[in-house]
Amino acid sequence: NGSGDIFLAFATGNHLPAAATEPFPVQQVPNPQMDLFFEATAEAVEESILNAMAMAETMTGFQGRTVHAIPLDALQEIAERSW
Known part of the structure; x- marks a missing residue:
């Protein structure tokens, strides 16, 4: 969709046999x-x-909507008050 988002997903579960009739090993971290x-x-x-907030620039987009950059x-x- 052009948003520039990148994501990663992972699963921690073991592959389970569909019709196991006997015990089987599993691995855990x-x-x-x-x-x-x-x-x-x-x-x-x-x-x-x-980084995204600090590097953002003021821009005008769809229907002339302007979004201003946050002054560093x-x-x-804000960061000093929050952390």
């Missing part, structure tokens, strides 16, 4: 190891949002 992955993902998302000093002030 311990939760503490997944915590680091989730933390890194959250940090990457936060960084990408801040205002963004920094």
